[in-house]
Amino acid sequence: MTTLSAPRAVLANVRTTIPVPPVSLGQSLFRPCVHQQLQSRPAPAHLHRAQHRQRATIVTRAAGGSGLAIDLTGKKAFIAGVADDQGFGWAIAKALAEAGAEISLGVWVPALKIFEGSYTKGKFDKSRQLSNGGLLEFTHIFPMDAVYDTPEGVPEDVKSNKRYAAAGDKGFTVSEVARNVESEVGKIDLLVHSLANGPEVTKPLLETSRHGYLAALSASAYSNVSMLQHFGPLMNENGASISLTYLASERIIPGYGGGMSSAKAALESDTRVLAYEAGRKHKIRVNAISAGPLGSRAAKAIGFIDKMIAYSYANAPIQKELAASEVGNAAAFLLSPLASAITGTVIHVDNGLHAMGLAPDSATLQTSE
Numbered sequence: 001m002t003t004l005s006a007p008r009a010v011l012a013n014v015r016t017t018i019p020v021p022p023v024s025l026g027q028s029l030f031r032p033c034v035h036q037q038l039q040s041r042p043a044p045a046h047l048h049r050a051q052h053r054q055r056a057t058i059v060t061r062a063a064g065g066s067g068l069a070i071d072l073t074g075k076k077a078f079i080a081g082v083a084d085d086q087g088f089g090w091a092i093a094k095a096l097a098e099a100g101a102e103i104s105l106g107v108w109v110p111a112l113k114i115f116e117g118s119y120t121k122g123k124f125d126k127s128r129q130l131s132n133g134g135l136l137e138f139t140h141i142f143p144m145d146a147v148y149d150t151p152e153g154v155p156e157d158v159k160s161n162k163r164y165a166a167a168g169d170k171g172f173t174v175s176e177v178a179r180n181v182e183s184e185v186g187k188i189d190l191l192v193h194s195l196a197n198g199p200e201v202t203k204p205l206l207e208t209s210r211h212g213y214l215a216a217l218s219a220s221a222y223s224n225v226s227m228l229q230h231f232g233p234l235m236n237e238n239g240a241s242i243s244l245t246y247l248a249s250e251r252i253i254p255g256y257g258g259g260m261s262s263a264k265a266a267l268e269s270d271t272r273v274l275a276y277e278a279g280r281k282h283k284i285r286v287n288a289i290s291a292g293p294l295g296s297r298a299a300k301a302i303g304f305i306d307k308m309i310a311y312s313y314a315n316a317p318i319q320k321e322l323a324a325s326e327v328g329n330a331a332a333f334l335l336s337p338l339a340s341a342i343t344g345t346v347i348h349v350d351n352g353l354h355a356m357g358l359a360p361d362s363a364t365l366q367t368s369e
């Protein structure tokens with residue numbers, strides 16, 4: 001395990017060398033055929049224009065007392081669910097770094113080699129730029145698989161899988177990663193769960209198997225319980241955690257299947273119960289962000305993210321494409337002392353789409369009586 005001041009230094013010391021074929025990122029969610037289809041489809045022109053419009057930065061220090069700053073200097077964050085620079089996890093890492101926090105990552109074992117390779121080759125260098133001229137650094141990177149809690153619970157075929165075997169003898173289960181974080185990073189202040197997986201996400205709930213449903217719940221909801229269970233004891237008082245959820249938990253979103261809507265509903269319900277339990281036990285806060293659509297790697301695998309982005313643009317109160325950085329900034333606020341009285345809450349960061357009860361662009365509304 002390592003302290004990373006430059007990509008090469010960072011990744012040279014990462015404990016794992018996991019040989020993975022280029023498209024092995026989560027076979028269930030990252031299906032190359034769907035991905036390619038989406039990449040070849042041009043996005044609507046207004047989306048290109050809107051894409052980079054929202055790039056708010058976090059002021060790490062209030063200049064001359066003017067303004068309210070998010071200051072996380074001296075805070076240590078652990079973020080599970082970063083495997084490239086396109087998703088919410090990366091944007092949250094960046095926002096927390098802008099605010100001065102030290103960041104460690106838990107990277108999904110099957111994605112680690114690719115992440116490591118891209119990082120080392122400088123593929124993320126542009127997105128690592130911080131507003132102070134520095135670069136986003138990760139002090140430690142831990143191999144992790146959030147569907148396993150203890151080594152005893154890892155099936156034999158996973159243990160013997162070469163990618164998992166290469167993850168090293170310190171382990172990748174949630175309890176082992178928590179132990180590794182404690183010994184190599186020390187106590188942490190901020191915990192981020194930015195991961196989800198549902199092997200049958202493209203199937204309607206009515207056609208979802210028991211196995212697929214429970215797998216979605218395990219990877220996308222119980223993983224958060226497990227993280228708080230194992231990381232809670234090593235969090236400083238007044239620390240905070242967040243997870244990422246989606247509107248499909250509370251409204252019908254056809255196409256978000258495989259039990260993923262159920263998993264997000266569980267995640268949100270758990271946010272309330274865990275806020276109480278972890279609040280009393282560890283004096284930490286627990287919240288969730290319900291994010292609008294973003295064309296992340298995971299979302300592209302679902303198959304209709306471009307349409308969801310266009311739908312949101314057409315129908316949300318604020319007509320612009322959601323930038324991952326907006327979720328990052330909201331996360332930085334929720335994790336900061338500025339949100340010290342906010343816990344057990346799901347905050348929508350979706351340009352207001354959740355508040356709509358009618359789609360203004362509906363063809364039905366255009367027809368004359």
Ligand SMILES: NC(=O)c1ccc[n+]([C@@H]2O[C@H](COP(=O)([O-])OP(=O)(O)OC[C@H]3O[C@@H](n4cnc5c(N)ncnc54)[C@H](O)[C@@H]3O)[C@@H](O)[C@H]2O)c1
Nearest residue numbers: 081083087088108145146195196244246293294296298299
């Ligand atoms: N993209 C959207 O439109 C959208 C909208 C609302 C909420 N979300 C949520 O945001 C979170 C982050 O997703 P994203 O869209 O940024 O995509 P992403 O692909 O950047 O992140 C998902 C991450 O989960 C990791 N992962 C999958 N299974 C894992 C496991 N068993 N153990 C550890 N890590 C695992 C992947 O490696 C990946 O890094 C998810 O909870 C997702 O449901 C996404």
